[in-house]
Amino acid sequence: MHRPSTAEAEVAEELAAVRPGLVPRYTAALPGARAAVLTRLWRALAHEPLPWVASRTAGREGLALRLSDGRRLHGPHPDPYATSAYVTALRLDDVAYDDPARLMTDLAVPHGSGLAAELGHSVASLALSRAGRRPHSKEWPARDWEWEQRVVDGHPFHPNCRARPGFSVAEQLAYGPEHGPLVRLGLVPVPAGECLVTGAWPEALREGERLLMPVHPWQAEHVLKRSGDRGLDAHPLMSLRTLALPDGPHVKTALSARLTSSVRDISAYSIGLSATLSAFAQTLAARMDGLLHVTRTLGAVTADSPDLAAVLRESPQVYAxxxxxxxxxxxxxxxxxxxxxxxxxxxxxxxxxxxxxxxxxxxxxxxxxxxxxxxxxxxxxxxxxxxxxxxxxxxxxxxxxxxxxxxxxxxxxxxxxxxxxxxxxxxxxxxxxxxxxxxxxxxxxxxxxxxxxxxxxxxxxxxxxxxxxxxxxxxxxxxxxxxxxxxxxxxxxxxxxxx
Missing domain, CATH: 1.10.510.40 (Transferase(Phosphotransferase); domain 1)
Incomplete structure (x- = not known):
């Protein structure tokens, strides 16, 4: 019988407190989530230049990896382009593993413990996402954000496809696009003279000599340590930190959390280049005989910090x-x-x-x-x-x-x-x-x-x-x-x- 990982158990405990009705669906989703993450991990083990993999040998029954310490890891023939969860277990010497976090722990490779913890988060969060997903009809959505919220499993090939360390279960349910929430973005006033601004920052987000900076509520609570009464309601898109505003534009917010691979802040470098890049992209799109549109950057601003920045972009829907x-x-x-x-x-x-x-x-x-x-x-x-x-x-x-x-x-x-x-x-x-x-x-x-x-x-x-x-x-x-x-x-x- 499978023993729940630490992350699986923690999510189950939190879920029982904030949304007990989802617990049975979460539990039922865990085996499929483990297989999905294990399939992605096997792709990496089979194809990436990992320094502790000494050799790879394909045989009739699958692929065998000889590790630098002499152990052998066995799995099915890998398909590097497969998106279905076809790996349900891998065998390290004579021990079978259906849990990617336990496998990475027992591989005991440099920095493997940190990745093992992220894999545990990925499994648990993926099961939560699948448990909480909203059913959708076969009809095409009318609004752009509805398409984005249909994407439940995250990155198709990254083992950390759904890892959201630093997010509680309540926060995942409140901010994860697959759960269909409406997110209240904070508006942080910052003196215009202290900001780098490119493009045209809209009048609706100005207040005298101050700019009103849209801030993700997770960022406001955990990084900026501030809250306010003013804000904008928005629909989260698949990147989590980018949201669709009710009047159409998309706002990309700084989110100093590690999602999948990277910490999602916004550098001053990218803010400084945004207007030039946007104008340049329009000239190139004009050469594509109508086959390509590039969404325009309407305005970008940073308060001299990657933790407090935002970018406003056109909705792609304007090109349909x-x-x-x-x-x-x-x-x-x-x-x-x-x-x-x-x-x-x-x-x-x-x-x-x-x-x-x-x-x-x-x-x-x-x-x-x-x-x-x-x-x-x-x-x-x-x-x-x-x-x-x-x-x-x-x-x-x-x-x-x-x-x-x-x-x-x-x-x-x-x-x-x-x-x-x-x-x-x-x-x-x-x-x-x-x-x-x-x-x-x-x-x-x-x-x-x-x-x-x-x-x-x-x-x-x-x-x-x-x-x-x-x-x-x-x-x-x-x-x-x-x-x-x-x-x-x-x-x-x-x-x-x-x-």
Whole structure:
């Protein structure tokens, strides 16, 4: 019989106090949540360059990993693009593990105890999310935030897909988009002279010589240690810290908690670049023959602190002709709706996404086009028509490629600027192909079929040749969590589905 992990037991105890009616559903959801997180962990163990994995050997019954201390870890043949929970247990020597947190604890690798605790949180929070999810009809939502709140399981490939350490059960229920809450954002007055502002900060969020800064209630309580009576009601989107305001715009708030991989604050660097990036993105979108829209940054502000900052953006919904029945859908939410003739639809979507991505990359811009940042406009019949992209903070721009095409280079500095070919390709292929397309396809065979159909129609660029011939880059998400002293992204190479 499975013994609940510490995180599972703590969530059950808190849930019994704040929402006792959910306890049976939470308990029933735990085995599936363990399998979902264990499947994601097995992907990492099978494919990432973990220093304590000495060798990997595939056999008739699955894959065997020989660890540097001589132990062996056995599991099924891995599908790096699978989104279903196909791993229910892994065997370390002669002991079977169905709990990813216990497995990581007993692996006893450097920094493994911290990751084990996060995996426990991921399982417990995922079970809570599944227990508390609201049923939805087969009808398409009318409002953009309703699409986002359909996404329950979080990141399709990260073992920490639902880890929310620092959030109580009551806070998860109150702020998690999958639970459908209405969140009251605080409005913190800050003297305008103490703020860095780019773009146009709206008059509705000004008060004389002070700016009213939208603040997430978790941030206000746990980080800023302040509260107030004034605020705005908003609907949380899948990133948790970005919310849809009633009059349409989206507000990205600072949230100094570790969600999935990163602490979600907003740097002064990104605030300073936001207006320049937004204007530059509009000029590039105009070159895409109507296949791409980029949401505009309306205004951004920071009070000289990553803990107190906010960004206002257009809603992607403004780029849908709703009178014709069009809808803008985050790619991560596609799995929540029925799509016509799935293999053919997926090939059409892959063709559209890669055409835009490759053309932009050739011009000199690599999008971070994962399932959260990338959205698709669907016709009333469900056909993919064009793309919408949001959140420019993590794109990469190549001055050399821009200059080669005669495009004026924007005044940008820092990590966003690079001419390194590997960095540019990793950014696009790792997010769009190993992320958005793989997450939508749900398996290596489905991804392979879509790419094979789409490739003949794609722009014949050197980047396409690299996509066809090389292994597929993907962020080494677990290695990054086990390497606290190594800043920035780390990468692995996955089997190319086209080979």
């Amino acid at each position: 002709a709703t009178e014709r029945g069009e809808r803008v859908v985050p790619v991560a939410a596609l799995a929540t709706t029925e799509l016509p003739d799935s293999p053919a639809w997926l090939a059409d979507f892959a063709r559209l996404a890669l055409t835009v991505g490759l053309r932009l990359l050739d011009l000199g811009v690599a999008l971070e086009a994962h399932g959260q940042n990338l959205l698709v406009v669907l016709s009333t019949s469900g056909a993919p028509l064009r793309l919408v992209y949001r959140d420019l903070a993590d794109i990469r721009i190549s001055p050399a490629r821009l200059a080669r095409h005669g495009i004026p280079v924007p005044e940008l500095t820092g990590r966003i600027v690079t001419d390194d070919e590997t960095t540019l390709r990793r950014k696009l292929f790792g997010s769009m192909v190993a992320g958005a397309l793989a997450g939508t396809a749900g398996s290596a065979p489905a991804l392979r079929a879509a790419l094979e159909t789409a490739v003949p129609d794609l722009p014949r660029t050197p980047d396409l040749l690299a996509l066809l011939e090389d292994r597929l880059p993907a962020k080494a998400l677990t290695l990054m969590r086990l390497s606290p002293g190594t800043p920035g992204d780390q990468w692995t190479d996955l089997p190319n589905p086209l080979h």
